[in-house]
Amino acid sequence: MGWLQSLLCPLKKLWDRLHSSHKKRRGIYILYKDVKSCPCEDVHVLWSILVESGAAPASLPSK
Numbered sequence: 001m002g003w004l005q006s007l008l009c010p011l012k013k014l015w016d017r018l019h020s021s022h023k024k025r026r027g028i029y030i031l032y033k034d035v036k037s038c039p040c041e042d043v044h045v046l047w048s049i050l051v052e053s054g055a056a057p058a059s060l061p062s063k
Contacts, residue, residue, distance in 0.1 A: 035047045 032047075035043055038044070
């Protein structure tokens, strides 16, 4: 039975890693939607600085 666990353990780690990165991207997208709907110009400026610095995923538009 140990061989089954040794086979499934790396797969579980991979699944957890893929699933957690999906949650992070989803969180960034939710934040992007909130920033986009915010009427305050300062928030938009700060978001553009964040995107230009490379801290946010490049797949999101800058405004």
